[in-house]
Amino acid sequence: MSWVALVFVVSCATANPVTITMTPPPEPTRIPVFSTIALPAPRTRGTRTLEETLAQRRSVREFKDTPLTLDELGQLLWAAQGITHPAGLRTAPSAGALYPLEVYAVTREATYHYDPHAHQLVVHARGDLRVPLYTVALMQDAIRQAPVTIVITAVYARTSKKYGEERTPRYVALEVGHAAQNVLLQAVALDLGAVPIGAFFDEQVQNVLALPREHQPLYLIPVGHPR
Numbered sequence: 001m002s003w004v005a006l007v008f009v010v011s012c013a014t015a016n017p018v019t020i021t022m023t024p025p026p027e028p029t030r031i032p033v034f035s036t037i038a039l040p041a042p043r044t045r046g047t048r049t050l051e052e053t054l055a056q057r058r059s060v061r062e063f064k065d066t067p068l069t070l071d072e073l074g075q076l077l078w079a080a081q082g083i084t085h086p087a088g089l090r091t092a093p094s095a096g097a098l099y100p101l102e103v104y105a106v107t108r109e110a111t112y113h114y115d116p117h118a119h120q121l122v123v124h125a126r127g128d129l130r131v132p133l134y135t136v137a138l139m140q141d142a143i144r145q146a147p148v149t150i151v152i153t154a155v156y157a158r159t160s161k162k163y164g165e166e167r168t169p170r171y172v173a174l175e176v177g178h179a180a181q182n183v184l185l186q187a188v189a190l191d192l193g194a195v196p197i198g199a200f201f202d203e204q205v206q207n208v209l210a211l212p213r214e215h216q217p218l219y220l221i222p223v224g225h226p227r
């Protein structure tokens with residue numbers, strides 16, 4: 001039910017009627033489902049220092065039902081892999097600037113693929129995949145509760161073409177750590193909470209989210225308003 005302004009008129013036998021207007025709380029912003037959604041320009045100024053953000057980061061596993069705004073989601077995705085230089089360089093470092101990471105956001109409305117070049121969401125799958133994702137991640141409740149789970153995947157071939165089969169697993173693992181830490185710190189800076197989740201069944205996550213075979217899931221990061 002949508003909120004309407006409520007007006008109470010209190011009559012009193014001897015005095016004039018008293019009118020009390022109650023302003024409704026703002027509607028939570030639901031993220032719309034189109035084929036692509038332009039994200040708001042990322043902010044490069046915040047309200048707390050890096051040191052405060054580092055000191056406050058803690059894994060958060062219980063979330064309120066409140067959805068994230070498009071601003072918040074865009075900011076988190078930008079933190080993960082946003083482009084910050086005309087040459088295509090990004091918020092997180094990458095061996096040889098080969099950028100093997102592909103990022104998804106699983107929300108109530110849809111699962112989106114992040115396009116860093118256009119800073120936009122591309123609808124990957126419509127509908128709510130949070131419960132199926134939770135079931136293939138050892139039923140970790142944070143995934144079911146969070147309004148958004150950011151999924152970081154990697155295309156190993158982008159890195160192995162230069163660095164070969166021996167160095168590539170190490171480089172990709174290091175890179176996903178960089179990107180994940182950016183998301184975790186950005187969440188704190190937005191007054192949100194998050195937890196990095198590594199315990200899940202890789203192939204089943206791929207199946208549930210209908211990921212391309214070469215997009216191998218490495219990290220799930222539920223994000224939301226801490227309960």
Ligand SMILES: Cc1cc2nc3c(=O)[nH]c(=O)nc-3n(C[C@H](O)[C@H](O)[C@H](O)COP(=O)(O)O)c2cc1C
Binds near residue numbers: 058059061140196
């Ligand atoms: C590689 C890695 C995998 C993790 N996997 C999970 C996980 O599957 N589920 C979970 O609840 N937390 C997971 N965590 C979070 C750790 O449990 C957490 O960082 C640790 O308890 C320290 O707490 P803090 O993050 O609040 O400092 C993981 C952390 C890392 C670095």
